[in-house]
Amino acid sequence: MFKHCGVSLKGAQGHRAVTLALLFFCANVSSLLFSAEAFAVPAFARQTHQACAVCHIGGFGPQLTPYGRQFKLMGYTLRVGSNTKVPLALMLIESYTHTAKAQASAPANGFSTNNNTQLQQASVFLAGGITDHMGIFAQATYQQSSGLFGWDNTDLRYARTFTMSHHTAIWGVSLNNNPSLTDVFNTTPAWQFPYALSNITPAAPAVPILMGALAQQAVGLDAYTQIDGKLYVEGGVYRTLSPAFLRDVNVGFDGRVAGVAPYARIAYTWNLKNGNIELGGLAFSARRGLTAVNRTGQIVAVSGPSDSFRDVGADASYQLLNGGDHIVTANALYLHERERLDATYASGGSSHLHDSLHALNINASYWYRNTWGATLGMSSSDGSKDIIRYGNNGSPNTSSRTVELDWNPFGKADSWQAPFANVRVGLQYTWYTKFSGLVHNIDGAGRKAADNNTLFLYLWMAI
Structure with a gap:
């Protein structure tokens, strides 16, 4: 999920070094970020003078409320009053991972084959309005498993409103580094x-290219309305x-896209009395070459x-937001991928010239007072058999179910130290009905x- 500029910090020493550095950073920038008013980081909350739960379901990110969707579409520029503070924020995820059976080898240097704790993610954000019509969401992240601090999701936007006949509209452009990052x-x-998941467990052998294969490896320009x-x-x-730039910012390289890769998205939202329903579709096309080690x-x-x-x-979502204690959401995505493997087949890397993949992700959540949450999800990927590409059975078919329980003690308008302190404790269990x-x-x-x-326990903090 997070592929990550410039500093390599290995193993436990790196873990301690980054933790101390972030604490030092927090202490030294506090005079810059914190004002005497009760409006401060996270950066977006300070800018809008709203609690994180106004934009996000479940106390804080990443699920967006209708207000949060509009905030993003308007280029992260909505604000209350003037604000000249530097729009910085910090995030930490500490985690514990246990698999039903130990892996055959350690997932990374300094890790065991099972029962691992790690500083999974430590991120610094530059996030907020730059001008009246331009804003940014930029993230740099350290991962203990890789020992690297690198470039993460980045979205620079320009947006405005306009009217035509009896219609009101928003239009904007986004410069970003991850296809579908722009979506609301x-x-x-x-x-x-899952919005947080272990990065040191076996993953599905293949999913469509749009599901993260170009994340942080590409730069795109999107226009929307x-x-x-x-x-x-x-x-x-x-x-x-x-590849040279990606090495400088500590991001992997999985092959160069030939020419440009077009992305298209359409969605329609029905705004109901107590929520909303969305139906949409998306398309992406890319031609990518092979890689080698020099x-x-x-x-x-x-x-x-x-x-x-x-x-x-095709995708669909539903939100029940009745202004009370109870929130229900449901999301679904189906992707079909057609593949013509001219490079891979010619090099002997696949059994067929033509292959296909399918992916399905469905989940539903319930939140009580944006504090206690439960989510049930299922994920399935399958496709044509290819012994050379996938080995063993020659099938990429993988199916899993996930249940997650969350507790967000902070993040609401009346929370302790709002909106500075945002904490989520999550307990997640994923079981596989089929793998490869x-x-x-x-x-x-x-x-x-x-x-x-996989049993995954995490502590997620944002300040």
């Missing part, structure tokens, strides 16, 4: 559930950044033919799909 619904890959708060239309193009061990692009990926999807097309012997060495079942 929690259905598309950049923002879908929303009419009467109902019809949303967006279109843009993406190009991958150079003499110095660096991943570089390979010249020659490229593989073609065409993703088409199999229930038993999924790796050729006797491991079962259920052996990858």
